[in-house]
Amino acid sequence: MGFPGSGLVGSIALQYMVDQLEFTQIGSMNSKYFPPLAMMNRGVINIPVRIFEKENLAAIVADIPVHPSICYEVAKGIMDWLLPFKIREVVTIAGIITNETEKRVFGVATSEHALPRIQESTIILPIGSISGIASSFLIECRIRNIDAFGLLGETINAPDPRASAAIIEVLNKMYGLELDVQPLLEQADEIESTMHKLAEQVQTTEALPKKEQQLPMYG
Amino acid sequence: MGFPGSGLVGSIALQYMVDQLEFTQIGSMNSKYFPPLAMMNRGVINIPVRIFEKENLAAIVADIPVHPSICYEVAKGIMDWLLPFKIREVVTIAGIITNETEKRVFGVATSEHALPRIQESTIILPIGSISGIASSFLIECRIRNIDAFGLLGETINAPDPRASAAIIEVLNKMYGLELDVQPLLEQADEIESTMHKLAEQVQTTEALPKKEQQLPMYG
C-alpha cells in the first residue's frame, strides 16, 4: 500500500517499483470521498488510486491523501476486497519527518511474532503512535489476523525520492526484488531541479474557494 | 467546460466564444449544492451553469465555483448526461497563477496518445497536480476512455480576459474557430476600468453571516 504521506514516500516508492519491475495494472479506484486532485506525469493525468500485480505481489499506489474521517472505511473497503485473494501479508508505507538528514526506515508490525520479519531491515519503533490511512490498514489487518508491517521512511516535508529509495531497499530485502534504486536517485535530482524551476514561476493556488472575492459582490 | 477558477479564465473564454460565434443556448443547470451566487451582465442575472451548442461543438459555461466536496459528483453527473451524445473529446479550462506577466497556456491530457493534439499549442506540464472541478472532469474522462485535455491559462488572481484570450488562441488551433480575440482584449480594458471604478466605490461584502452583530443581542 503506497498512499501519499509525509514526503510522498509511499506513492513514489511503489510507483517506481511498478514502473521498473513492469507490474501489470489490473484496476483503479476513484471515489466521491477523494479530494478533486489529479497528479500528472509528463503531461498525462493519473487516476487517483491504481492497482498493479506481478507474480505473487500486488501494489496499490495512490496519489491522493485520504481524509482522516474516511481512513477507516477506505482501509476496510480495500481489505474486504482483498479477502478472497488469500493475502499472506500486507506492507503499508508512510513517511516520518525528523530533523535528521539520514534516510532511515522505521518499522512496526501487527504482532510480536511478525516483528522478526522486519527486525534487521528497519529500526523498530519503541513507543508512539501512527496516524492516517497507514494506521487504519494496520489496525484492520490486526483485527483480521493478517500480518502487516508499517514502513516509515525518514523524510522531509517535500516529495522525497531518497526516502522512497530507502523504503525500496527494505522491500528488496523482504521480497528479494533486486530493484536498483540508482535511477530513482537520479530521478530525485531531476525532480528536485524541475520543482525548483517550477517553484520560481508558479505560486501554489487553492483556486475555487477564493473565486468569490474577484468581482464586487452585493448581498 | 468553462468553470470559474483562478482569473475566471474558463468562464470568460467560453462566454466570449458562445457570444461571438452565436452558439445556441440549449439548457441550464442549478443545484442546491451550488453557492447562492448570481453573476450579472449589464443588469441581467445569469443562471449559474449554461449549456450551448453550435454544429459539432458544445460548451458548458459556469459562473459559480464548485466546492471541492461536490466536484466529483458534478463532473460525474455532467459526463453521465453527455454519454448519449457520443463525445469525441473534452476540453476543460482552468487558470494557473504564476509570477510571470506572460499569458502562456499549459496543457495536460488523459493519455499519452492524446498529447500530440495539444503539443504544439500548449506547454505540456511535466509534473505536479491539478485540483478542483477541472481535475474531476479529467479523471472522469480518463476512467471512461474519453480523450480529454486540460488547458491552464497563466493568470493573476483577478478576472483576466487576457488569459482567456490566450486560451481562445489554443481553441482556434484545435477546432479551427478563427475567433478574433481583439474585441475580448478591448473588453479587457473596459472590464478593468469598470472594476477599478467600482472598487473605489464598493466594498466587497459577505453580507448574511455578519448580520447578527448589527443589533444588540441578548441570550
Next chain:
Amino acid sequence: MGFPGSGLVGSIALQYMVDQLEFTQIGSMNSKYFPPLAMMNRGVINIPVRIFEKENLAAIVADIPVHPSICYEVAKGIMDWLLPFKIREVVTIAGIITNETEKRVFGVATSEHALPRIQESTIILPIGSISGIASSFLIECRIRNIDAFGLLGETINAPDPRASAAIIEVLNKMYGLELDVQPLLEQADEIESTMHKLAEQVQTTEALPKKEQQLPMYG
C-alpha cells in the same frame, strides 16, 4: 421579499411598508434551519418570517439571516408555495455597502425585456455578482420565467432606515404606493439614538458557546 442583509435594508423597508399601509398578516414561517434568533419590537418578539398582503401586493418580511447552504431551498420552497397565486413579478431587496454617504439604489433584473421597469428608478449594475438569498430568488425566478428585480440599497454595516427609505421611493414609483418616508426617517433618528444609548450599556454577547468556560472543567 425583504430578508435582512447589509443594513437590514430589506427587513426595515418592508416592515415599514406593511405597518404604514396596513397590510394584513396572512401567515408566518419558522424552520429548524433558521438560526435561533428573535427580533423584538417594543418588548414583543416576532416570528422570524411573516407574510402580509394588501390588494394585489404581498410582502414577505424576514428578521433572520438565511445561511448560504439553505438559500437555494428556502427560495425554491417559497417560490413553489407562491406558484398557485399567479405572480406577476417579484422584487427582492438587499443592501450594498459602499464608501459613499449617498443612498442610491442599484438594480438588476432577470431578463433584458424587464430592465426598463427599473431603468429610471435605479442605477442598473453593469457587472459583478449578487449573493445570498436575494440571488437565489432571482435565479429561481429566471428559471421559472417570472420577471424579478433585485433592488440593492446603498448602505452601511448597521441598521439603516435611510437606505430603506430610498428603497421605498423605488417601490413608490414601481407600484404607485405614495408611501411617505418622512416617519421612517424620523424613526431612523429615534432608532439611531436608542441604539447609541443601548450600545453604551450593553455588550453584544453570543452567549451559549462560551458557557463551558465559566466553571472549572475537568476531563
Next chain:
Amino acid sequence: MGFPGSGLVGSIALQYMVDQLEFTQIGSMNSKYFPPLAMMNRGVINIPVRIFEKENLAAIVADIPVHPSICYEVAKGIMDWLLPFKIREVVTIAGIITNETEKRVFGVATSEHALPRIQESTIILPIGSISGIASSFLIECRIRNIDAFGLLGETINAPDPRASAAIIEVLNKMYGLELDVQPLLEQADEIESTMHKLAEQVQTTEALPKKEQQLPMYG
C-alpha cells in the same frame, strides 16, 4: 425554563428555587445532541436537564448549553411534550451582559396583551434581538399562542447568583413565591470564594481534542 446562558443566570435561579421550595423531581432528559458535560454538586454529578414540579408550577433546569443548530428542535420537543399539560404561560430566563454593576431584569413577551404581566417587575426591552434556546422557546410559544415571557438578568461573564437573585425577585412578584434570596446571596459569596480558590489551583482544560499531540506521531 432555566437553561444556562450568560452568567448561568437561569440555571442558578431555577435550581435555587426547586431546592428551597422543595419541588419534586419528576423526570430528566439527556440527548446525543447535548455536549458531553456533567455539572457536579458537592461531589455528585447531575443529569444535564431535570424537570421538577410543585402544585401548579413546573421547572425545567438545565446545566448544558444547547448548540444553536438544535435550539429549534429542543424547544419544539419540550413544547410538544408540555402540550397535554395545558400550560397557562411560560417563563424562560437568560442573561444579558452589560457594563453596569446593577442587577436589573429586562423583559420581553410574545404578545402585546401579555406585556402588562411583566411591565412593573422588569424593564421592557424596546429594540434588539434575543438569541439561543430562549428565543426558540419564545418563538415556539408565540406560534402556539401561549403567553411567554423572557426574563433577561443583567450579568457578567461568570456564574452570577446575584443576577439569579434579581430574577427570583421577579418570579416572586409574578407567582407570589415569597422566596427569600438571602441564602442565595450568601451562597454567592461562598461560590465566588470556592471558585477563586479553585481557579488558583486548576487550569481549565478541554482535554480530548489535544491528546493526539502528546506522543510522537508518525503518518
Next chain:
Amino acid sequence: MGFPGSGLVGSIALQYMVDQLEFTQIGSMNSKYFPPLAMMNRGVINIPVRIFEKENLAAIVADIPVHPSICYEVAKGIMDWLLPFKIREVVTIAGIITNETEKRVFGVATSEHALPRIQESTIILPIGSISGIASSFLIECRIRNIDAFGLLGETINAPDPRASAAIIEVLNKMYGLELDVQPLLEQADEIESTMHKLAEQVQTTEALPKKEQQLPMYG
C-alpha cells in the same frame, strides 16, 4: 474505563493494571467514528479499544480520544453491551490539569449514597463540571441507577505515569488489588527519557491534510 484524557492518565493506569495482574483480553473495539490512530508498544500496534477481565473485574482500555460529538453514543453503546453482565459499579478515570506538582486524585460519584466509597481515598470535588467521555459514562450510569465514580488524577499535559500511579493507589484501596506501582514509576523514568530522546529527533506531523501543498498545484 480508561480512555485517554489529560496526561493519558486512564489509559496508562489501566494498561499497567491489566499487564501486571495478567487480566485476560476478551475483546476489542474499532469504529469508523474513531480517529485513524494506532498506538504502538515495542513495535507492535494496538487495536484502539481493548476489553480485559479477571475474576470479578473488567477493564476497558482505550488509546484513542473520543470526539465530543460521539461521546454520548460510545458511552451508551458500551453501557448497553455491559447490561447483561449485572455490573455492580463503574469507575471511569480522567486527568485534571493543575498548576501543582502534587499527584492528588479528585473524586465524583453518581449519587450521595455512593460518595463514602471514595471519600477517604480521593478529594471530593465540591463544584465545577466534568466533560468528555468520562462525563458521558457518569451520566449514563446515573440514568441507569448504577453507582459510578469518576477518578480525576492531577496531571500535566503530557503522558503522566506518576498520575496513573496515584490512580492505582485509589484502585488498590477500592478493590484490594495490592498492585505495586514501583515498576510503573520506574517505567515513568524510562518513558520520559525515551520521549525526550525521540522529541529531539522527531517532529510531530499531522501528515495527510498538508500533503496537497507539496507539489505545485493548478486549478
